[in-house]
Amino acid sequence: xxxxxxxxxxxxxxxxxxxxxxxxxxxxxxxxxxxxxxxxxxxxxxxxxxxxxxxxxxxxxxxxxxxxxxxxxxxxxxxxxxxxxxxxxxxxxxxxxxxxxxxxxxxxxxxxxxxxxxxxxxxxxxxxxxxxxxxxxxxxxxxxxxxxxxxxxxxxxxxxxxxxxxxxxxxxxxxxxxxxxxxxxxxxxxxxxxxxxxxxxxxxxxxxxxxxxxxxxxxxxxxxxxxxxxxxxxxxxxxxxxxxxxxxxxxxxxxxxxxxxxxxxxxxxxxxxxxxxxxxxxxxxxxxxxxxxxx
Amino acid sequence: xxxxxxxxxxxxxxxxxxxxxxxxxxxxxxxxxxxxxxxxxxxxxxxxxxxxxxxxxxxxxxxxxxxxxxxxxxxxxxxxxxxxxxxxxxxxxxxxxxxxxxxxxxxxxxxxxxxxxxxxxxxxxxxxxxxxxxxxxxxxxxxxxxxxxxxxxxxxxxxxxxxxxxxxxxxxxxxxxxxxxxxxxxxxxxxxxxxxxxxxxxxxxxxxxxxxxxxxxxxxxxxxxxxxxxxxxxxxxxxxxxxxxxxxxxxxxxxxxxxxxxxxxxxxxxxxxxxxxxxxxxxxxxxxxxxxxxxxxxxxxxxxxxxxxxxxxxx
Numbered sequence: 001x002x003x004x005x006x007x008x009x010x011x012x013x014x015x016x017x018x019x020x021x022x023x024x025x026x027x028x029x030x031x032x033x034x035x036x037x038x039x040x041x042x043x044x045x046x047x048x049x050x051x052x053x054x055x056x057x058x059x060x061x062x063x064x065x066x067x068x069x070x071x072x073x074x075x076x077x078x079x080x081x082x083x084x085x086x087x088x089x090x091x092x093x094x095x096x097x098x099x100x101x102x103x104x105x106x107x108x109x110x111x112x113x114x115x116x117x118x119x120x121x122x123x124x125x126x127x128x129x130x131x132x133x134x135x136x137x138x139x140x141x142x143x144x145x146x147x148x149x150x151x152x153x154x155x156x157x158x159x160x161x162x163x164x165x166x167x168x169x170x171x172x173x174x175x176x177x178x179x180x181x182x183x184x185x186x187x188x189x190x191x192x193x194x195x196x197x198x199x200x201x202x203x204x205x206x207x208x209x210x211x212x213x214x215x216x217x218x219x220x221x222x223x224x225x226x227x228x229x230x231x232x233x234x235x236x237x238x239x240x241x242x243x244x245x246x247x248x249x250x251x252x253x254x255x256x257x258x259x260x261x262x263x264x265x266x267x268x269x270x271x272x273x274x275x276x277x278x279x280x281x282x283x284x285x286x287x288x289x290x291x292x293x294x295x
Numbered sequence: 296x297x298x299x300x301x302x303x304x305x306x307x308x309x310x311x312x313x314x315x316x317x318x319x320x321x322x323x324x325x326x327x328x329x330x331x332x333x334x335x336x337x338x339x340x341x342x343x344x345x346x347x348x349x350x351x352x353x354x355x356x357x358x359x360x361x362x363x364x365x366x367x368x369x370x371x372x373x374x375x376x377x378x379x380x381x382x383x384x385x386x387x388x389x390x391x392x393x394x395x396x397x398x399x400x401x402x403x404x405x406x407x408x409x410x411x412x413x414x415x416x417x418x419x420x421x422x423x424x425x426x427x428x429x430x431x432x433x434x435x436x437x438x439x440x441x442x443x444x445x446x447x448x449x450x451x452x453x454x455x456x457x458x459x460x461x462x463x464x465x466x467x468x469x470x471x472x473x474x475x476x477x478x479x480x481x482x483x484x485x486x487x488x489x490x491x492x493x494x495x496x497x498x499x500x501x502x503x504x505x506x507x508x509x510x511x512x513x514x515x516x517x518x519x520x521x522x523x524x525x526x527x528x529x530x531x532x533x534x535x536x537x538x539x540x541x542x543x544x545x546x547x548x549x550x551x552x553x554x555x556x557x558x559x560x561x562x563x564x565x566x567x568x569x570x571x572x573x574x575x576x577x578x579x580x581x582x583x584x585x586x587x588x589x590x591x592x593x594x595x596x597x598x599x600x601x602x603x604x605x606x607x608x609x610x
Contacts, residue, residue, distance in 0.1 A: 146362060149359045149361070179358075
């Protein structure tokens with residue numbers, strides 16, 4: 001087995017009409033998107049425990065962003081994941097593959113049962129995402145600093161084709177220490193890619209320590225603004241704010257969303273602790289985490 | 296040091312590359328050229344003048360260059376991503392691996408002015424590692440045309456090919472080896488002479504030099520079989536094995552380091568299947584001294600005389 005195919009979409013798991021509601025009445029969507037995020041976290045932590053591998057901290061910091069995008073913002077069709085006019089989403093912080101796989105499965109891109117194969121021999125679900133094997137994945141990520149330039153290429157292609165489709169990319173904040181991102185930021189700004197939204201998952205932790213103790217990123221909003229972006233700083237766990245932040249450029253510039261997040265969000269003993277970058281929860285810790293997530 | 300009796304006209308393959316790319320762009324509006332402030336050195340001025348919107352210049356930023364190329368490809372365009380070969384392959388090696396080859400993005404990577412083309416500019420600008428680096432990446436065909444006609448054919452093939460490719464486009468002038476209109480057949484080496492004493496397995500600029508060497512050696516009664524291996528990867532193993540079995544020895548010739556390039560590919564194949572006496576011509580883990588392209592090719596035994604000397608030794 002190398003390539004996944006989608007089962008029929010589970011009832012209620014994915015609803016393209018939500019995008020219209022997101023524009024008209026965003027508040028009405030919040031409970032459903034919060035529920036999607038809860039399911040994503042629940043499946044993800046079980047998956048990581050089963051595989052004894054994964055990045056639970058970064059997965060949980062980005063989960064609300066993914067749930068908002070896939071649940072209400074992106075124009076994508078799980079039954080036709082390669083439709084040319086789909087919006088594009090790239091998870092540049094590819095080590096958070098678990099959160100992406102769980103989101104894609106809950107949105108009907110492939111059967112939920114496939115999550116059981118995560119990291120198993122010959123599974124399509126590698127530790128980092130693969131576009132050839134997993135429907136919904138747009139480029140292979142893992143090494144940091146790759147997703148943003150590819151997203152810029154996608155946005156440029158849409159412009160050249162006169163298409164209104166949009167491109168979103170999520171980067172980790174530590175990932176911004178890779179210079180390739182700033183090369184891409186200059187290109188996006190130079191070509192006025194208003195169809196591009198760059199999201200920074202600002203959880204302030206990287207693998208080894210806090211970002212500001214490793215190589216400081218602040219003043220981060222000023223940096224993005226200086227590179228020619230329309231900057232929006234939001235609470236990355238507040239779905240109402242995220243919906244607003246993802247609503248598109250108002251200035252003709254590319255958009256940078258700095259999403260303030262908490263690494264490990266949702267489980268008290270994981271939150272904001274550097275060791276949970278890639279620590280694997282025990283069976284007991286999974287039980288404790290599920291109790292908190294299901295409250 | 297060339298020993299050709301009659302001066303033959305020579306050509307810059309970048310010109311053929313640029314002309315064919317423009318012709319393709321007229322036929323297919325998905326064709327885009329992507330470069331790193333190399334509009335002039337990649338010979339893309341004409342392309343820019345005719346298709347200003349389809350010339351994407353990301354500036355001096357090679358990692359961005361290749362990533363943007365991958366996004367354009369996945370977004371439905373056919374990008375020819377062009378830059379001086381040492382920087383395209385060296386600075387963006389991981390992007391080539393992850394964003395292009397592993398992601399199966401249909402990007403045509405165009406390494407311009409490879410080998411010793413930038414003679415006096417020194418080893419930072421000599422692109423001798425590019426063949427080895429690209430050969431180490433899975434699922435990435437490597438094409439090194441020997442002359443303008445083959446360059447045109449390779450450009451057409453790459454645009455139509457279902458997947459990524461790496462084209463190594465020479466700057467150093469070369470004589471025409473193939474007739475205009477020649478077809479590029481992927482996976483196939485081209486046998487240019489029929490000698491059965493020794494075989495020269497050559498690529499790029501070395502092909503015409505091997506032909507000159509064959510002329511000289513014919514007068515000495517040594518028959519040289521010259522194979523043009525423009526399709527370096529995957530290697531035409533049948534042609535190479537036939538060359539080894541049909542002669543008494545094989546010489547490989549490439550304007551590149553011998554660590555992992557064409558010579559290494561041929562040696563590995565023959566060692567496993569048909570151990571053969573060999574001479575591997577190229578640059579043996581050494582940074583070049585100062586000198587012009589011709590001087591350096593002579594210095595490293597990559598001239599016609601160098602091939603002749605290796606053949607006399609092996610004959």
